[in-house]
Amino acid sequence: MLIADTLRARRLAAVVWIVVGAAFMLVIGYGYVEEVETYPGGAPGIGAALEAAAQAMRLLRWPAERLDTFGGYITYHNLTVVALALGIWGASQGASLLRGPKAEGQLEYVLSTGYGRRRVFASRVAGFVIILLFVTTGIGMGLAVATAVAGALDLSGSMIAMASAGLAALACFGLGLVTGQLAGSARFAAGVTSAAVTGMYLLTNVWEELGWVGSLRYLSPFYYSNQSRVLVPGQSLDLTAMIVLFGMAVGAVGIAVWAFQRRDLRAPLGRLRARAGAAPRPYRVASRSYWWSESSHHRVGLVAWSLGAALITGLMAWLEPVVVEVWEESGFSEFLSAADSGASVADQYLSFASQLVAAVVAAYTISQTAGWLAEMRDGRVELFLSHPISWEILILLRLAVASAGVLAISTAAAVGLSLGAAAVDAPLNLIGLLRTIPITLVLGLAILGLGAMLVAWMPTSTSVILLSAVTFASYLLAFVIPLFDLPDWTMNVSLFGAYGQPYLELPDAGGLLLLTLLALAGGVVAPWVAERHPKVA
Amino acid sequence: MKEGSVSSPPAVRCSALTKDYGSGRGVFDLDLTVEVGEVFGFIGPNGAGKTTTIRLLMDLIRPDRGAATVFGLDCREDSLAVKRLVGYLPGEMASFPGVTAGYVVGLLAGLRGSVDMARVSALAETLDLDLSSRYEDLSHGNRQKVGLIQAFMHHPKLLILDEPTLGLDPLMQRRFRQLVTESVEAGATVFLSSHVLSEVEQICNRIALIRNGRLVRVGTLDELRELRLHQVSAIFEGSLQATDVESLPGVSDVRVEDHRLTCSVRGPVSPLLQALVDARVVEVDSRELTLEEIFISEYETAPTRADR
Numbered sequence: 114m115l116i117a118d119t120l121r122a123r124r125l126a127a128v129v130w131i132v133v134g135a136a137f138m139l140v141i142g143y144g145y146v147e148e149v150e151t152y153p154g155g156a157p158g159i160g161a162a163l164e165a166a167a168q169a170m171r172l173l174r175w176p177a178e179r180l181d182t183f184g185g186y187i188t189y190h191n192l193t194v195v196a197l198a199l200g201i202w203g204a205s206q207g208a209s210l211l212r213g214p215k216a217e218g219q220l221e222y223v224l225s226t227g228y229g230r231r232r233v234f235a236s237r238v239a240g241f242v243i244i245l246l247f248v249t250t251g252i253g254m255g256l257a258v259a260t261a262v263a264g265a266l267d268l269s270g271s272m273i274a275m276a277s278a279g280l281a282a283l284a285c286f287g288l289g290l291v292t293g294q295l296a297g298s299a300r301f302a303a304g305v306t307s308a309a310v311t312g313m314y315l316l317t318n319v320w321e322e323l324g325w326v327g328s329l330r331y332l333s334p335f336y337y338s339n340q341s342r343v344l345v346p347g348q349s350l351d352l353t354a355m356i357v358l359f360g361m362a363v364g365a366v367g368i369a370v371w372a373f374q375r376r377d378l379r380a381p382l383g384r385l386r387a388r389a390g391a392a393p394r395p396y397r398v399a400s401r402s403y404w405w406s407e408s409s410h411h412r413v414g415l416v417a418w419s420l421g422a423a424l425i426t427g428l429m430a431w432l433e434p435v436v437v438e439v440w441e442e443s444g445f446s447e448f449l450s451a452a453d454s455g456a457s458v459a460d461q462y463l464s465f466a467s468q469l470v471a472a473v474v475a476a477y478t479i480s481q482t483a484g485w486l487a488e489m490r491d492g493r494v495e496l497f498l499s500h501p502i503s504w505e506i507l508i509l510l511r512l513a514v515a516s517a518g519v520l521a522i523s524t525a526a527a528v529g530l531s532l533g534a535a536a537v538d539a540p541l542n543l544i545g546l547l548r549t550i551p552i553t554l555v556l557g558l559a560i561l562g563l564g565a566m567l568v569a570w571m572p573t574s575t576s577v578i579l580l581s582a583v584t585f586a587s588y589l590l591a592f593v594i595p596l597f598d599l600p601d602w603t604m605n606v607s608l609f610g611a612y613g614q615p616y617l618e619l620p621d622a623g624g625l626l627l628l629t630l631l632a633l634a635g636g637v638v639a640p641w642v643a644e645r646h647p648k649v650a
Numbered sequence: 651m652k653e654g655s656v657s658s659p660p661a662v663r664c665s666a667l668t669k670d671y672g673s674g675r676g677v678f679d680l681d682l683t684v685e686v687g688e689v690f691g692f693i694g695p696n697g698a699g700k701t702t703t704i705r706l707l708m709d710l711i712r713p714d715r716g717a718a719t720v721f722g723l724d725c726r727e728d729s730l731a732v733k734r735l736v737g738y739l740p741g742e743m744a745s746f747p748g749v750t751a752g753y754v755v756g757l758l759a760g761l762r763g764s765v766d767m768a769r770v771s772a773l774a775e776t777l778d779l780d781l782s783s784r785y786e787d788l789s790h791g792n793r794q795k796v797g798l799i800q801a802f803m804h805h806p807k808l809l810i811l812d813e814p815t816l817g818l819d820p821l822m823q824r825r826f827r828q829l830v831t832e833s834v835e836a837g838a839t840v841f842l843s844s845h846v847l848s849e850v851e852q853i854c855n856r857i858a859l860i861r862n863g864r865l866v867r868v869g870t871l872d873e874l875r876e877l878r879l880h881q882v883s884a885i886f887e888g889s890l891q892a893t894d895v896e897s898l899p900g901v902s903d904v905r906v907e908d909h910r911l912t913c914s915v916r917g918p919v920s921p922l923l924q925a926l927v928d929a930r931v932v933e934v935d936s937r938e939l940t941l942e943e944i945f946i947s948e949y950e951t952a953p954t955r956a957d958r
Contacts, residue, residue: 214745298748379786379787396750398752398770398771399752400763401757403761406757410748491746492740492744492745493746496800497758499733500733500762501731501734501761
């Protein structure tokens with residue numbers, strides 16, 4: 114019964130994962146085939162050029178092998194990222210599976226019916242495992258179709274590759290489960306675990322550069338999932354790595370069930386007790402503005418987002434000398450999209466590094482949108498609007514809080530890039546760097562505006578799923594436009610295409626206009642739509 | 651009860667107010683007036699439409715037909731002006747993860763503006779609530795206290811309270827009643843919903859009954875008391891026939907067995923007492939039915955949704 118309930122609660126997410134994941138495989142598959150046919154030198158030529166590009170992307174995706182083959186390319190380009198995304202999803206699902214007001218409210222009822230804790234735990238975990246199995250199988254089928262499109266159907270290889278990614282996600286899920294039993298809240302547990310998973314992924318990609326710190330890779334699920342690169346010619350299934358991943362997951366689940374059986378409901382294991390006889394802390398209640406309250410309440414999360422952005426851009430800048438050397442040696446810089454702009458290879462690389470903040474901002478703004486939805490679902494909107502505050506003001510306040518967050522993240526990313534570049538004496542375009550901050554803010558506001566309209570229109574989780582899908586489709590669009598030689602203006606239809614390369618140049622006027630219009634629409638259309646919907650969930 | 655002046659608009663007025671959720675759910679053609687200074691009880695069973703009516707007054711949901719005003723202001727068109735005058739307690743307190751009770755009250759005070767924080771501290775003391783406690787860790791009753799503090803904190807002219815004593819212990823219920831009394835003495839009007847009739851009976855001047863989204867009855871406590879029944883039992887030595895008692899005005903449910911009489915009496919009891927004296931009454935016991943028992947009887951006899 115509980116297994117079915119767990120499946121029901123995640124069925125929509127599973128469908129979205131399968132559709133988006135399979136589409137990702139197919140689109141990239143088609144793109145690769147198209148590119149090989151038109152590229153000078155065919156597959157070997159494209160492989161050589163891509164290997165140079167892969168050096169630049171090393172922090173984000175690794176390993177890069179046999180990029181002159183479809184199997185090598187899809188493993189490098191798609192499977193690495195899909196494994197990370199599944200890992201973060203698994204971690205956050207694990208963290209909130211048995212924690213948080215909603216999950217523990219249900220637990221209170223379920224446990225009162227005579228269901229034992231171990232049985233509840235097993236049912237919930239089994240439910241998630243089944244969902245993960247569906248998701249990995251579905252994406253695996255999409256991958257198999259992509260291999261067929263590329264000329265050599267490899268069903269078993271596709272399934273093994275996705276099984277490996279799925280096992281890594283299961284290990285991350287186990288980690289989330291453990292953190293969920295120990296952390297003060299599900300939200301905090303999800304944040305910490307997702308950050309840890311992302312950190313392990315990045316570390317796995319660049320461990321050779323990190324000295325003794327690199328030995329931490331043995332703790333990373335991605336290190337083991339990378340071992341079974343079955344689609345890469347010359348590579349095969351690494352059963353030992355798969356067993357290690359399974360063991361990691363089982364071990365983490367074992368620790369979590371141990372902790373779950375010992376902790377109080379609605380409290381972490383080992384919750385600190387107030388000291389006996391301790392005088393109560395003096396407390397002075399003060400009036401707080403929404404803007405300040407929300408900003409200060411989520412300050413830890415914002416610091417984590419900002420540090421993450423700074424770390425990514427900083428590490429990318431730090432890799433600049435290595436990458437630029439490879440690019441110059443291979444002549445890859447001629448194929449860069451900004452080769453005609455007259456910018457130096459170093460500038461083009463740092464521009465690429467600075468663009469990564471766009472992905473972080475996209476993820477941050479989607480999380481903010483999910484927070485707005487929670488405000489409605491948890492009854493806070495009803496309470497807020499029972500005071501003399503209009504929907505317009507509430508939405509504008511929300512946008513202001515989130516914009517401040519975007520500004521903090523984009524500034525931190527710029528600082529990170531500067532520090533990384535300074536550490537290796539890379540030449541920095543200060544004007545370009547400063548330009549990225551306001552342009553990133555406009556991108557963030559555009560996504561927030563879109564999110565505000567969607568949440569106002571559909572105050573259910575579907576709106577957040579839709580926003581995520583639109584953002585991801587936007588990323589895919591920016592990727593495939595050059596591959597399919599689509600007209601230049603189509604780039605402005607994509608949020609990321611419209612964002613352009615602000616480190617090198619101002620975005621295209623049309624693109625900037627689109628982003629600005631979306632941002633303005635959020636502040637105007639969203640209140641108009643929301644005003645016509647109930648303010649209670 | 652304080653009477654509002656003749657020219658001043660009523661505190662609340664609903665005219666043909668309708669919100670139809672389909673399948674007979676919602677509220678239908680609600681006509682209701684609450685005068686300034688009244689403590690008005692809105693009672694009905696679960697799902698009767700109490701919360702829907704309150705949410706319509708607060709402009710949280712929109713009516714399909716009809717209109718509602720608060721102090722003459724349209725609840726929809728003048729929503730912000732209405733909310734400046736109102737203190738609102740929702741039927742279910744919101745969730746605020748990771749913050750203290752004081753943070754929640756402070757945030758809501760910030761949204762409202764110009765709230766005297768000394769008043770907040772005083773309310774917290776009256777209701778015995780530690781504002782430094784983590785909100786998530788509070789019991790249902792203590793969360794309700796947070797809701798009451800934010801509803802009373804700005805001395806509102808109208809208090810709209812949805813099930814205000816839910817989760818409060820008897821001592822806190824008494825303190826809540828004191829707060830209501832103080833507010834009314836200071837000129838406020840109170841509109842509260844409840845399904846605890848004994849509570850409504852203690853503090854309200856006027857009561858409306860709602861069932862299946864329609865008003866069943868509205869009246870003052872005195873008017874409703876006219877509905878009251880006395881349950882009478884007596885022991886007599888002489889002879890008394892059940893049919894003789896049944897013919898007396900206002901008497902029903904008559905049972906006579908072995909010199910014992912039980913019956914219900916609505917209205918004057920003197921004809922029954924005279925009959926008992928004639929039958930050489932030895933012992934008489936009379937108990938007035940509470941409003942709760944009367945309303946339960948009303949609900950049991952009112953037409954159901956399927957009957958309409």
